[in-house]
Amino acid sequence: MPNTASPPLLHNVQRLKVLSAGIASLILMIGIARFAYTPMLPLMQQHAGLGVAQGGWLAAFNYAGYFCGALIAANISDLAKKDRLYRLGLLVALATTIGLGLTQNFWLWGLLRFFSGLSSAAGLLLGSGLVMHWLLRHQLRSELGIHFIGMGSGIFFTALFVYLVAGQISWQQHWFWFTALGCLLAIPAWFWLPKPNTSGYNVGGEKMVDRPPSQQFLQTFMLAYFCAGVGYAVITTFIVAHVNQITGDHEYGSVTFMIIGLAAAPACIIWDLVARKLGNLNALLLAFVLQFTGMLIPILSPGLIWTFIGAGLFGGTFIGIVSLVLTMAGRYFPTRPAKMMGKMTLSYGVAQIASPAAAGVLSQWSGSYHLSIIISCGIMFVGCGLIYRLRHHE
Numbered sequence: 001m002p003n004t005a006s007p008p009l010l011h012n013v014q015r016l017k018v019l020s021a022g023i024a025s026l027i028l029m030i031g032i033a034r035f036a037y038t039p040m041l042p043l044m045q046q047h048a049g050l051g052v053a054q055g056g057w058l059a060a061f062n063y064a065g066y067f068c069g070a071l072i073a074a075n076i077s078d079l080a081k082k083d084r085l086y087r088l089g090l091l092v093a094l095a096t097t098i099g100l101g102l103t104q105n106f107w108l109w110g111l112l113r114f115f116s117g118l119s120s121a122a123g124l125l126l127g128s129g130l131v132m133h134w135l136l137r138h139q140l141r142s143e144l145g146i147h148f149i150g151m152g153s154g155i156f157f158t159a160l161f162v163y164l165v166a167g168q169i170s171w172q173q174h175w176f177w178f179t180a181l182g183c184l185l186a187i188p189a190w191f192w193l194p195k196p197n198t199s200g201y202n203v204g205g206e207k208m209v210d211r212p213p214s215q216q217f218l219q220t221f222m223l224a225y226f227c228a229g230v231g232y233a234v235i236t237t238f239i240v241a242h243v244n245q246i247t248g249d250h251e252y253g254s255v256t257f258m259i260i261g262l263a264a265a266p267a268c269i270i271w272d273l274v275a276r277k278l279g280n281l282n283a284l285l286l287a288f289v290l291q292f293t294g295m296l297i298p299i300l301s302p303g304l305i306w307t308f309i310g311a312g313l314f315g316g317t318f319i320g321i322v323s324l325v326l327t328m329a330g331r332y333f334p335t336r337p338a339k340m341m342g343k344m345t346l347s348y349g350v351a352q353i354a355s356p357a358a359a360g361v362l363s364q365w366s367g368s369y370h371l372s373i374i375i376s377c378g379i380m381f382v383g384c385g386l387i388y389r390l391r392h393h394e
Helices: 007-032 037-047 052-074 079-100 106-137 149-165 171-191 215-247 250-278 280-300 304-332 337-366 370-390
Strands: none
Touching: 007 079, 007 106, 007 149, 007 171, 037 052, 037 149, 037 171, 037 215, 037 250, 052 079, 052 106, 052 215, 052 337, 079 106, 079 171, 106 304, 106 337, 149 171, 149 250, 149 304, 215 250, 215 280, 215 304, 215 337, 215 370, 250 280, 250 304, 280 304, 280 370, 304 337, 337 370
């Protein structure tokens, strides 16, 4: 039978497959390889002998890998090489996830978390950059909201899985099940993202031109993103353990993390719409302020309902900040979007390396996560001021 599909229909099918590949890659390389560790942290502390400070150091190792991955992404211009590293990242995500269930050696865990950080950078920066490049080249809307559904969905489903099966299977089996799911996700993530076109022209024959911002703008932008990285790293690493600690119930921490993921799943699409109405920087400022509020609410009003409200605000904004920043980077550099994405993530990555380790040590010293979260709120407040300043210097 002859193919009667119209070119627009074929184009829409291809767009859907590319976006689905991006979503699957983020669920695997971010949701599983990175974020499954957060709901798993209390289980590993209870049953695998992992200490509070050690939990912070493992998060720091992961962020160190992410930082190195961002450094690589920021210094690679070759699209074909980025594509190869993205695909390698899929395999590394699977290997490091199953590896966490095969050992109880702290240093091996640290090594695995470092490499899972590398794979997370491949998913968030190289994968997002390749999706962005494909959209720009095909003259489609260059917003990453649909793509970033994968990040929030990954957070939600990993937390839901741990919540549902905790106590029924061993902590090692959790990691094995996560790996099995990752193998299924790797199939569309690998086969549905086409090899990048390196011609430098879009499908309409127009040359794609970079329009970089001023150096002062970029430096302030990176510093503000650093502040957001501190808030993101502390909350996503320790929120489950913190809620479990203040409530004395090990179910509420996983529920809180599920709320973060549930709020994050549609958030990027919403922030795309907000950015269309208010402009990118106004939308980014609003997201910063709401993330700060979401972090602060559980500290000022530590009741469970307020904690859930704060988690929803945090989940609905931290992912929006990442999406807006990376979308802006792609628009400044359409021919090589992952390059500025990598530079921005270097500042985010420094925060992610230092803050979980410091927060873990501080929490062990103080006996709670309360002080660490307060300090991260203060740094996030500084970030709000920096974004406000940028609105007058774009």
